[in-house]
Amino acid sequence: MAEELDRVDVVVVGTGWAGGVVSAELAKAGKDVVALEKGEEKVRSDYIGVKDELRFDNRYDIMQNLRGDTVTSRNEVDETALPIRSPQTMQIGIDTGGASVHWAGATYRYWPYEFEMRSQTIDRYGEDKIPEDMNLQDWGITYEEMEPYYEQWEYMAGIAGEQDPLAPERNQPWPNPPMMETPSLRLFKEAASNLGLHPYQLAAGNMTENYENPDGEVLNTCMYCSYCTRHGCDFDAKSDPIATVIKTANRHDNFELRHKANVRRVLYDEDENMATGVLYVDENTGLEYEQPADVVVLAAFAFANNRLLMLSGIGEQYDPETREGTLGRNFNGQYNHAFHGATGYFEDEQFNLYMGAGALGATLSDYAADNFDHSDLDFLGGGAIELRQYGFAAITSSNNVPGDTPNWGREYKDASLHYAYRTLTIWYTSNAMSYWHNYVDLDPNYTDEYGDPLLRVTYKFGDNERNIAEFGIERCTEIMEEMGADTVESGSVPDEFNHVYSGGHYTGGVVMGDDPETSVVNSYLQMWDVDNLFVVGGSAFPQHGGHHPTPTIGALAYRAAEGIQMYMDEEEGQLVQAKNRRNIT
Amino acid sequence: MADEEKKFSRRDFLKTSGVAAGGIVGGAMFGGVVGSLYTSDQETDTADQETDTESSLTHGAPLDDARTYFSRREDFETLAAATEVIYPEDDNGPGAIELGVPYFIDRQCNEFWGRNAREYMMGPYDYTASSTHGYQAKITRAEMLLNGVRRLREVSQEDHDDEFYDLDEDTQIGILEDFEAGDVEVPGAAGGDFFSLLRTMTIQGVYADPVYGGNRDYGGWRMIQFPGPRMGWINEIESEEFQEIEPEGLRTYQGGGM
Numbered sequence: 001m002a003e004e005l006d007r008v009d010v011v012v013v014g015t016g017w018a019g020g021v022v023s024a025e026l027a028k029a030g031k032d033v034v035a036l037e038k039g040e041e042k043v044r045s046d047y048i049g050v051k052d053e054l055r056f057d058n059r060y061d062i063m064q065n066l067r068g069d070t071v072t073s074r075n076e077v078d079e080t081a082l083p084i085r086s087p088q089t090m091q092i093g094i095d096t097g098g099a100s101v102h103w104a105g106a107t108y109r110y111w112p113y114e115f116e117m118r119s120q121t122i123d124r125y126g127e128d129k130i131p132e133d134m135n136l137q138d139w140g141i142t143y144e145e146m147e148p149y150y151e152q153w154e155y156m157a158g159i160a161g162e163q164d165p166l167a168p169e170r171n172q173p174w175p176n177p178p179m180m181e182t183p184s185l186r187l188f189k190e191a192a193s194n195l196g197l198h199p200y201q202l203a204a205g206n207m208t209e210n211y212e213n214p215d216g217e218v219l220n221t222c223m224y225c226s227y228c229t230r231h232g233c234d235f236d237a238k239s240d241p242i243a244t245v246i247k248t249a250n251r252h253d254n255f256e257l258r259h260k261a262n263v264r265r266v267l268y269d270e271d272e273n274m275a276t277g278v279l280y281v282d283e284n285t286g287l288e289y290e291q292p293a294d295v296v297v298l299a300a301f302a303f304a305n306n307r308l309l310m311l312s313g314i315g316e317q318y319d320p321e322t323r324e325g326t327l328g329r330n331f332n333g334q335y336n337h338a339f340h341g342a343t344g345y346f347e348d349e350q351f352n353l354y355m356g357a358g359a360l361g362a363t364l365s366d367y368a369a370d371n372f373d374h375s376d377l378d379f380l381g382g383g384a385i386e387l388r389q390y391g392f393a394a395i396t397s398s399n400n401v402p403g404d405t406p407n408w409g410r411e412y413k414d415a416s417l418h419y420a421y422r423t424l425t426i427w428y429t430s431n432a433m434s435y436w437h438n439y440v441d442l443d444p445n446y447t448d449e450y451g452d453p454l455l456r457v458t459y460k461f462g463d464n465e466r467n468i469a470e471f472g473i474e475r476c477t478e479i480m481e482e483m484g485a486d487t488v489e490s491g492s493v494p495d496e497f498n499h500v501y502s503g504g505h506y507t508g509g510v511v512m513g514d515d516p517e518t519s520v521v522n523s524y525l526q527m528w529d530v531d532n533l534f535v536v537g538g539s540a541f542p543q544h545g546g547h548h549p550t551p552t553i554g555a556l557a558y559r560a561a562e563g564i565q566m567y568m569d570e571e572e573g574q575l576v577q578a579k580n581r582r583n584i585t
Numbered sequence: 586m587a588d589e590e591k592k593f594s595r596r597d598f599l600k601t602s603g604v605a606a607g608g609i610v611g612g613a614m615f616g617g618v619v620g621s622l623y624t625s626d627q628e629t630d631t632a633d634q635e636t637d638t639e640s641s642l643t644h645g646a647p648l649d650d651a652r653t654y655f656s657r658r659e660d661f662e663t664l665a666a667a668t669e670v671i672y673p674e675d676d677n678g679p680g681a682i683e684l685g686v687p688y689f690i691d692r693q694c695n696e697f698w699g700r701n702a703r704e705y706m707m708g709p710y711d712y713t714a715s716s717t718h719g720y721q722a723k724i725t726r727a728e729m730l731l732n733g734v735r736r737l738r739e740v741s742q743e744d745h746d747d748e749f750y751d752l753d754e755d756t757q758i759g760i761l762e763d764f765e766a767g768d769v770e771v772p773g774a775a776g777g778d779f780f781s782l783l784r785t786m787t788i789q790g791v792y793a794d795p796v797y798g799g800n801r802d803y804g805g806w807r808m809i810q811f812p813g814p815r816m817g818w819i820n821e822i823e824s825e826e827f828q829e830i831e832p833e834g835l836r837t838y839q840g841g842g843m
Contacts, residue, residue, distance in 0.1 A: 049835075049838060049839045050835075051814030051835070051838060052794055052814070052835060053792075053793065053794070054789060054793035054794060054797060058789060058793075059697075059698055060703070065702075065703045066703060066704055066705040067702065067703060067704065067705060067706065068705075069705075070705040073718065080714075082711075082714060082715055082718040082721060083705050083707075084705070084718065084719060085704045085705045085706065085719065085720045085721060086701075086703075086704050086705075086719050086720035087703055087704070088719060088720065089718075089719035089720070090719075180819075180822060180823055181823070182822055182823060183823075183824075183825050221819075222817075222819075223816055223817020223818070223819045224817050224818045224819050224822045225814070225815060225816060225817040225818065226818070227814065350810075350827035351827065352818070352821065352822060352824060352827060352828055354811050354812065355818035355821060355822045355828075356818075356822070391818075393792075393811060394791075394792035394793075394805060394806055394809050394811035395788065395789055395792045395793065397809060397811065398788055398791070398792055398809060407784065408670075408671040408672070408761075408784050408787075409670065409671065409673065409758065410673055410675060413672055413673065413675060413677065414675065414677065416809070417677050417808050417809055420809045420810065420811075421810060421827065445709065446707065447707070449707075496717075498717045499715075499717050499718045499719065500719070
């Protein structure tokens, strides 16, 4: 039997940007907050002295151990899904700070068009432009409404950047100046400018100056050591929850963070239609605990947010046969259709590509969102074209051989040593749409170590994914040719989703909106059906924007934190008037 | 410079000492002799000694180390020979054997990666069910490598009447190409998976930090011009010139109480 613990005001599941922001804001507001992290405690010194490519990039040291829990995956609704067994193909952040510790730091806001993608597409191109199989939706919030939350997150995180010449003018400048320019970035920018495009320096979660954020947390100047993405920063120089929001929350006695606390259920009172707390297992002892709370905040990765609701019997499961139900509907993400482009091999130029930082890069928005006319194009949306200089260590760099080179033996060795640091890749960070046939539910065959069903992902590309990939490859190829590479290789459009979950940009299933018939949470990420349950994170994206998702998750977390305080202090019940009340019980 | 410090390799030893690879030699004596030779800074004119490539190329590995997963010596010799074909010694520098890659793989087999301790390993299993769902095998990576190495030996015996490590390089390449194409069945592994694993582990052994047992003397990093971890590159990163920097690894980086 689970031991029942003392009631708290708020229990937060997860400690990434979503859970971290909510925890910090509610702790600052004086609420009694308990945050539960499934993984281990990690502090800064866990990342000092451990700059090790094999351990973090090839053995996935700070990704979830899949032994007890993964997802199953299939393309078609009538297939049997198979479990994704290895962290090579399933990387989910874990431990203090979650995926927000190993993130790269690339920072974009989504565009005004993207938040109102359905209505603005209809306005500009007519309803016929939207394919019948696509569940294109507005987010139930506008860019103008999101702007203050973006700014709040960016200042908390100390983002370093410059104004994108094509983006809406910022109300405040970025809190830090942009990162340094390197020869490879300069080459990209010059080539893009020659083509009449508008390159600029990618905004970064890497500090360019010593910085004190509005909560008083101090971050240090990035040293460009390159051990950034998939690693934790050793210097508080990449913004992450350990350096910021978790530290802020921990300054308050009314906040408690419990590690190895694996939440298995939201406790739910069906008669009252209220969440009453959560059930979790202490992964050190195997003992179970019930943590009662006035407000429950699910702020885990998109997979876990969906699955916890399903396991707890909360919400109406989406069924692709009837197209009824909202939970698990509109599951989306930047799968293997995104991040295609072109690779250039330079015979006479060797770049210092082993130096870098997670978000050191150059980018352009000419082909993002609806910044270009889609009248004659066979897809909706767009994305950034980026050149990144992450800093590439030896194992990664040894893959840089032209496509017709064997990948082992004498010819491989010779070519890989030659091209390791003479290779540049640019890519298109394209939108990902939602379709009636893509969703998540509970798997009928595979279980976790406790016997609970795994989450099952059913996902295949729509035409939009292949067409947008092809468009991006063409544009990237033009730029790479202008960059003067001796050999330019264009990416190839993938046939189908390949069940590789290595990029972390998986979203939806508990989507936000203004209509309970097509969304699970309102624009404060409050569940339509359950007033005291907030589901925060990428799970709220109705479709995936054409940029990296993290800043939008951070901004939504500030929005949710504001909503939770309003709910607790001012107005119980729903914070937003539903557009269509039919489904509300 | 590194090239001048190149250590006396197992291959050289086999040539000069006349120890045949198939021979069984007393461990203590053998280790003692080889250890002293291997750790010496004695320079050798390898060019003069490399006329007899057939008998030496595929044999052995640096002997100042020991295996803890591959029990049968012949299995380990086969693994070593295969890694050397995948990443051969050439004018650029050392191959997989001299870099310690066979020992790197042996150790990886014995720890969490080889034992699949971070994988979802609950059934039902069907390694033939899909070619796009990544790892679906019931066996661990270590078992897959062992099964594959045993198949390499069987195929070599069946088709060429010899151990894999006694075959010439072209024949070895041909056999490995068959494994790569999935034309040879390896128990529990879908077509090509054993070779793909072997290839990946070999490259990782060449380029991972030397603390894992491969990339000996930073030979892999030196060839690819990767300097290893440092506090940062803020003073160099804007440079137009490629910075060639002598490699240092975690042993140096963590040194001094880091």
